[in-house]
Amino acid sequence: MKPFLRQQLARYTDRQGELEFLLSREDIMKDMEQFLKLSREHTDVSAVASRWARYQQREGDLAGAQEMKSDPDMAEMAEEEITSATAELAQLESELQRMLLPKDPDDARPAFVEIRAGTGGDESALFAGDMLRMYMRYADRCGWKSEIISESQSELGGYKEVVVRMEGRAGDGPSGSGNGTGAYGALKFESGGHRVQRVPATETQGRIHTSACTVAVLAEPDEQEAIKINPSDLRIDTYRASGAGGQHINKTDSAVRITHIPTGIVAECQDGRSQHSNKAQALKVLTARIHEKDRSERAAKDAAERKGLIGTGDRSDRIRTYNFPQGRLTDHRINLTLYKLLTIMEGDLDDVVQALQAFEAAEQLAALELGAPG
Numbered sequence: 001m002k003p004f005l006r007q008q009l010a011r012y013t014d015r016q017g018e019l020e021f022l023l024s025r026e027d028i029m030k031d032m033e034q035f036l037k038l039s040r041e042h043t044d045v046s047a048v049a050s051r052w053a054r055y056q057q058r059e060g061d062l063a064g065a066q067e068m069k070s071d072p073d074m075a076e077m078a079e080e081e082i083t084s085a086t087a088e089l090a091q092l093e094s095e096l097q098r099m100l101l102p103k104d105p106d107d108a109r110p111a112f113v114e115i116r117a118g119t120g121g122d123e124s125a126l127f128a129g130d131m132l133r134m135y136m137r138y139a140d141r142c143g144w145k146s147e148i149i150s151e152s153q154s155e156l157g158g159y160k161e162v163v164v165r166m167e168g169r170a171g172d173g174p175s176g177s178g179n180g181t182g183a184y185g186a187l188k189f190e191s192g193g194h195r196v197q198r199v200p201a202t203e204t205q206g207r208i209h210t211s212a213c214t215v216a217v218l219a220e221p222d223e224q225e226a227i228k229i230n231p232s233d234l235r236i237d238t239y240r241a242s243g244a245g246g247q248h249i250n251k252t253d254s255a256v257r258i259t260h261i262p263t264g265i266v267a268e269c270q271d272g273r274s275q276h277s278n279k280a281q282a283l284k285v286l287t288a289r290i291h292e293k294d295r296s297e298r299a300a301k302d303a304a305e306r307k308g309l310i311g312t313g314d315r316s317d318r319i320r321t322y323n324f325p326q327g328r329l330t331d332h333r334i335n336l337t338l339y340k341l342l343t344i345m346e347g348d349l350d351d352v353v354q355a356l357q358a359f360e361a362a363e364q365l366a367a368l369e370l371g372a373p374g
Contacts, residue, residue: 051092131213
């Protein structure tokens with residue numbers, strides 16, 4: 001194990017002792033908020049400290065077994081112990097590395113997935129519909145709840161724009177991907193431009209076309225921590241919903257559009273049965289968009305090279321290519337290529353999600369090492 005990791009882990013052992021002392025004080029129960037805060041930290045710190053203690057124990061076992069190898073009577077037993085300890089140490093080191101990585105508090109949150117048609121006209125709108133179906137099927141595999149918040153359908157059955165809310169923990173369903181994170185933690189790397197290469201249904205001469213759509217994944221803010229919006233900064237418009245939904249949804253002004261005047265950010269909802277429910281959902285989407293704008297601005301200050309979530313929707317601005325003639329998906333950020341496009345479009349996103357999460361973990365670990373003293 002690298003020295004900088006040992007230094008980090010030693011701090012957890014020290015902090016565990018400090019927290020146990022603080023929690024043992026008689027006056028701690030007088031401040032319940034502080035008690036709960038320290039208790040939560042103690043739980044997290046103890047999980048790391050206990051794994052680190054086990055790692056140190058197995059290091060001692062390995063050292064002892066290597067010394068025993070020189071004794072002919074103990075050599076066979078020593079070899080078995082060396083094999084066992086070496087395997088467990090490798091597993092423990094991997095676990096400890098993951099536990100040391102900084103956690104995004106939004107990873108456990110529900111997500112709003114926004115899909116918009118980009119370059120390519122009707123084919124782009126059809127592809128946006130295919131993307132929606134892919135994410136909805138992935139949500140089903142993960143055992144999540146999903147709900148379309150707003151939609152603008154194209155004439156051929158695709159979507160000019162659609163917003164869906166997803167809630168659940170990756171790993172709840174048979175898919176098991178995402179390491180138990182929430183919908184946002186599993187899908188946040190989907191944000192960006194998605195390019196498709198295929199023969200459109202509207203193409204009569206069999207030519208391959210290239211079109212694109214954009215995806216933005218937003219964390220639904222915690223109601224306790226959400227950005228407080230001044231009601232006077234909002235303009236609320238109601239209108240008659242369009243599209244499918246039955247007689248009620250089409251005969252009343254139940255659809256709601258909310259505009260945040262200072263930023264110009266707009267959110268709308270038309271799929272609920274009442275103006276009240278649509279207003280509540282639209283306000284959630286609006287808050288998520290403002291929250292994401294704030295996150296992006298803060299991130300841009302720390303990393304000027306970071307691009308915006310959505311991109312331009314142009315063919316050249318893409319994070320991923322879906323090549324149907326070759327049955328190939330390529331994620332250009334991590335040079336991942338998979339020849340299982342049809343199953344991916346049916347919602348089998350596990351390999352993609354896990355590869356992107358592993359890439360982020362590796363980057364975080366490298367940054368942790370770079371920032372370590374000495």
